[in-house]
Amino acid sequence: MARIVSLLLALTLSAALLILPAMRARELTSAGHGLLMPLLILVCALFVHGLGLRPQRRWAQAMLSPWLLWPASLVLAATWWWLS
Known part of the structure; x- marks a missing residue:
């Protein structure tokens, strides 16, 4: 169930x-651009978790935990929306 939620969240965030940005018809601010890179990394991690990768290393398991992702x-998507 958690993998399905991760996959749906990743698809939703990537579509958003x-x-x-095109719907708002505004250019991104520098703060909005700065938040895009960590947000895209999180979206990639959500896709990785949602597609079923099971890492063997403890630190990788912690990084791909849905409780963290x-x-x-x-929070990062809401901050990006607010600042951009």
Whole structure:
């Protein structure tokens, strides 16, 4: 179930990152550009978790934990929306 949620969240965020800036008809600010890189890394991590990768290393398991990925991606996406 967690993998499906991660995959759906990744698909939603990637679609939003493609569509929303054009819908707002504004250029991204420098702060918005600065937040894009960590947000895209989180979206990639959500795709990796959602597609079923099971890392063997402890640190990689912690980095791909939905308990870390979901709140971080939602907070960062909301911050990006607010600052851009």
